[in-house]
Amino acid sequence: xGTVHARSLDPxxxxxxELGVQADDIEAPGxxxxxxxxxxxxxxxxxxxxxIDGLGRTKEDLxxxxxxxxxxxxxxxxxxxxxxxxxxxxxxxxxFRKVEVIIDTARGEHALxxxxxxxxxxxELRRLTGSYNTMVGNNEGSMVLGLKLPNxxxxxxxxxxxxxxxxxxxxxxxxxxxxxPGHFERNFSINAYKVTGQFPWSSLRETDxxxxxxxxxxxxxxxxxxxxxxVWRELGCLANTASFAVREESGHSLKSSLSHAMVIDTRNSxxxxxxxxxxxxxxxLAGFTGGDACFLKxxxxxxxxxxxxxxxxxxxxxxxxxxxxLGVEKTSIADxxxxxxxxxxxxxxxxxxxPQSDGDYLGGEAYWxxxxxxxxxxxxxxxxxxxxxxxxxxxxxxxxxLCNLNYGEGPQAHLKKLAECLRWSYGLGIxxxxxxxxxxxxxxxxxxxxxxxxxxxxxxxxxxxxxxx
Amino acid sequence: xxxxNERVLLCLSLTAAExxxxxxxxxxxxxxxxxxxxxxxxxxxxxYLRMCGLPVQVVCRPNxxxxxxxxxxxxxxxxxxxxxxxGPIVQFSKAKGHSxxxxxxxxxxxxxxxxxxxxNNMLLTAELxxxxxxxxxxxxxxxxxxxxxxxxxxxxxLAYQKQWEVRRKMNAVGWGGKTVDQVYEDVxxxxxxxxxxxxTQPYFFKIPTELDALVFGHLFxxxxxxxxxxxxxxxxxxxxxxxxxxxxxxxxxxESKDS
Numbered sequence: 001x002g003t004v005h006a007r008s009l010d011p012x013x014x015x016x017x018e019l020g021v022q023a024d025d026i027e028a029p030g031x032x033x034x035x036x037x038x039x040x041x042x043x044x045x046x047x048x049x050x051x052i053d054g055l056g057r058t059k060e061d062l063x064x065x066x067x068x069x070x071x072x073x074x075x076x077x078x079x080x081x082x083x084x085x086x087x088x089x090x091x092x093x094x095x096f097r098k099v100e101v102i103i104d105t106a107r108g109e110h111a112l113x114x115x116x117x118x119x120x121x122x123x124e125l126r127r128l129t130g131s132y133n134t135m136v137g138n139n140e141g142s143m144v145l146g147l148k149l150p151n152x153x154x155x156x157x158x159x160x161x162x163x164x165x166x167x168x169x170x171x172x173x174x175x176x177x178x179x180x181p182g183h184f185e186r187n188f189s190i191n192a193y194k195v196t197g198q199f200p201w202s203s204l205r206e207t208d209x210x211x212x213x214x215x216x217x218x219x220x221x222x223x224x225x226x227x228x229x230x231v232w233r234e235l236g237c238l239a240n241t242a243s244f245a246v247r248e249e250s251g252h253s254l255k256s257s258l259s260h261a262m263v264i265d266t267r268n269s270x271x272x273x274x275x276x277x278x279x280x281x282x283x284x285l286a287g288f289t290g291g292d293a294c295f296l297k298x299x300x301x302x303x304x305x306x307x308x309x310x311x312x313x314x315x316x317x318x319x320x321x322x323x324x325x326l327g328v329e330k331t332s333i334a335d336x337x338x339x340x341x342x343x344x345x346x347x348x349x350x351x352x353x354x355p356q357s358d359g360d361y362l363g364g365e366a367y368w369x370x371x372x373x374x375x376x377x378x379x380x381x382x383x384x385x386x387x388x389x390x391x392x393x394x395x396x397x398x399x400x401x402l403c404n405l406n407y408g409e410g411p412q413a414h415l416k417k418l419a420e421c422l423r424w425s426y427g428l429g430i431x432x433x434x435x436x437x438x439x440x441x442x443x444x445x446x447x448x449x450x451x452x453x454x455x456x457x458x459x460x461x462x463x464x465x466x467x468x469x
Numbered sequence: 470x471x472x473x474n475e476r477v478l479l480c481l482s483l484t485a486a487e488x489x490x491x492x493x494x495x496x497x498x499x500x501x502x503x504x505x506x507x508x509x510x511x512x513x514x515x516x517y518l519r520m521c522g523l524p525v526q527v528v529c530r531p532n533x534x535x536x537x538x539x540x541x542x543x544x545x546x547x548x549x550x551x552x553x554x555x556g557p558i559v560q561f562s563k564a565k566g567h568s569x570x571x572x573x574x575x576x577x578x579x580x581x582x583x584x585x586x587x588x589n590n591m592l593l594t595a596e597l598x599x600x601x602x603x604x605x606x607x608x609x610x611x612x613x614x615x616x617x618x619x620x621x622x623x624x625x626x627l628a629y630q631k632q633w634e635v636r637r638k639m640n641a642v643g644w645g646g647k648t649v650d651q652v653y654e655d656v657x658x659x660x661x662x663x664x665x666x667x668x669t670q671p672y673f674f675k676i677p678t679e680l681d682a683l684v685f686g687h688l689f690x691x692x693x694x695x696x697x698x699x700x701x702x703x704x705x706x707x708x709x710x711x712x713x714x715x716x717x718x719x720x721x722x723x724e725s726k727d728s
Contacts, residue, residue: 232623240538244546251532254623292620358549 047071047079048106048115054122058095059154065182066090070118079103083118090120092184094158095151098123125150135164140198142166155181169196186217201351201455203242203360204249206334207234225261228289230254233334243358249333256291259284267305271439272375272392272431274313278303286335287326294327295335312376317469319344319400320368336363339402340423340454342463344369346398347425347447352455354402368418369400371469375431392431396443398469399424423449438466489565490548495525497543498533499618507534508694509596511543513686514555519722520677521567531618559679569678581680584666584673588680591659592687594644595652601635603649605697649700657704660688664708671717684711685718 050067052060066089073079083101090099099122106115131146142164149159158177164170173193180186191214196207210231217224233253237246260283267276280301287294299321306314325331338361340348354364375392382388401422405414429443441463447456495518497511518525525545530536537544537553544553545561552561562568570578600611615631616624639645644652663684667673673680691705692715706712 232626234535236535237538244549244551247536247538247551248530248532251535252619252623252627254620290620292623 043076043114044074045076045079045114045116046112047073047118048110048112049117051117051119052122053119054124056124057127057151057154058122058124058156062093062155062181063090066093067118067120076103076116079116079118083120087120089184090122093156093179095125095156096122097125127151140166140168142169152176156184168198171195183217185223186215188215189213198238199351200238201338201349201361202333202363203238203246204333205236205238207236208232209234221264221266223263223265225259225263227259227261228257229259230256230291233332235332235334243360245357245362246333246360253293253332253334254291255286255293255335256289257284257286257293258289267303269436271433271436272313273303273305273315275305275307277305292329293332293335294325294329295331296324296326297335298322308374310376312374315373315375316371317373318368318370319469321366322405323365325365331365333362336365337367337402338363339367339369339400342441342443342457342461343465343467344398344469345400345423345425346396346427346443346461346463347445347457348423348450349455349457353423353451354454355404356453364402365404366414366418367400367402369398369469371399372397378430390433392433393428394431394441395426395428397424397426399449400469421449421451423447423451423454438464439468440464441468489523489562489567491524493523493525493545493547495527495543495545496530496533496536497527499529499531507542509593509686509690510541510555511686512689513683514543514545514558516685516718516722517555517559517569517679517682518562520569520682521562523562523565523567555683569676569682572676573674573678577674581674581678584663584680585683587659587662588683588687591655592691594639594642595656595659596687596691597635598639598644598647598652599649599696599701601632602639602644603697607632609697653700653704656701657707660705660708660711664711667710667714669710671714677718681714681718685715688715689719 047070050070052063052067055063067086070079070082070086073082080103083103087099087101090096099120102119102121104117104119106112106117127149129148129150131144131148133144133146135142135144143166144162144164146163147161149157151157152159156179159175160177161172161174163172171194173191173195175189175191175193177187177189180188190211192211194207194209196205198205208231210229212227212229212231214225214227231254233255235250235253237250262279262281264279265276267273267278278301282297282299284295284297284299286297299319301317301319303315303317308314321337323331323336338351338354339345340353341350345353351363352361354367355362374395376394377384378388378391378393383391399422401418401420403417403421405417425445425447427443427445429441429445432440434440441461443461443463444459445457445461447458450456495511495514498507515525515527533542533544534540538551539553541554544551545558547561550561552558559568570581573581599606601607612625612628612632615628618624619627636645639647672678673684688705688711691701692712696702
């Protein structure tokens, strides 16, 4: 009886679980069949033993959950399919650099004639991995150092530390991530961080020091996240010329909030999807568990994609949000919504619309924004099948509004307020996909419905980001 | 400090012609918060503005310290300008045509500045020392009062942060190793000097000046603030002419105007 090798694919570059392995990136393994070999395809087989070779720090009990399905295989095709799935599950843990699968006939005393042994040959990631990057942005250059313990305690726990030293600000973050053995989607994480941000559109500088814990778990087709966050926020003016309205917001505050997020994502890719939809609902209740900030924040995001003729895709998205102050205090400038810029309503400057004071944008308590895009391949399709596929041309139409609400007026008046003085823009441009996490856009925009006080960017606008309307 | 002065000079050239507006606002922290040194500067500034006859509305904000461009309280918001710290505010009001020391000659003005430096270096530092470096005062009064506007654990974090900051400042000016008794002695000496200069006059000079406002601000606060012990109070009380000086200013500028 010959040996059937289900040789694994080339080792895949491992990224954290959050980046994920895209299902459509992986092809089914080819099966090499040697001549003169007995046809096992339709014969019943029994998987007798599964070995995992190459384990060092990893605890075996974690892996038994991942490979358990292999034992249930009834025929050879099934064994190969399940082994392949088990391999994907092992790689998804983010603790192995390489996993190879070898399927062989069973040997030894108790070997059955139709018995098979499956061996996973794994190579663990190093105990400690590091990275070093430099970043430029927001009139600031910074150096980012990262340290990661990919398998800290032997059960796919991940510990990461990031330190960013900039010309103006220093930020750091420490996080610990633990998945439930056998259910990688059910996981728990703790974070501690200090982040400083400068927001020139508001002449504001914010330093956040906080801790958060969150649990994520899937329910039916959705992914749910529950989170508690405690943040000490320090607001200050970016310059002496800041408006008095921003100056009044300066100082310390403590936010303790419970939040819930629900995501249904059926898109085939998060950047430039061809089909599928996304629904994201996020709600945050602050003040209930202590702290000075008291508010309820609701936020949603919908995106639908439809494939049309000639590889073109029609994409429609809608965002909206509402912030309700729960105490006597007004909402803080740090909690309010901002709109405008190359990642939301194109043709306007970054976060430069809505309520403002002396040119400093103060954000709004309610907003909505909608976008309609037609993505097409580049004209004449240069670089087709390769580099050219990273690019798309798009025609867009964006609209939205951002305002403050007076809660004495009732919901009818609110809707009216959000519908009047509509800001909108249209134009066309080129989109470049960067990996599966970010995209760049170069657009020619024509802003319309500009209200007094809004800052516009009429003509060519460049944008980069990970979340796009 | 230099930058603030430049700003004031800029204001001076821009706004010299504009009169003092009606809606001038003085921002200060909530009553009791940062009780000692901040209420000194509050009384000083209010006395000064009242001596100049400049109307100002007082607004309490828990975050006043952070609203101020220099981090010092109180500060005033006049028109579209924000001026903090006593020196710049004096210059600012001078630019608006209100000054107290115009009637003095150069020698007297130099003398006034010298006494003001003395008060700032001795009394202000002593107050900060007692408030933040005397362990009983810190644990019984200061930390609690400073953290009042914030919720736990931010109240403790900010109070310890402030304490650390003040202690560093004390070490920098060479007060780090002093004991409370030495500080009381310093206050006594300073009061002695002021008492001798004042003598039997109603004010330090023939007219009310910035120095009167400053001395009143500090002494009045010491006399009216309750501390863990009365040692400091007793030391100041032993100078009877300073006591009557305080009462006089209080009557002239506060009681008559409030009624």
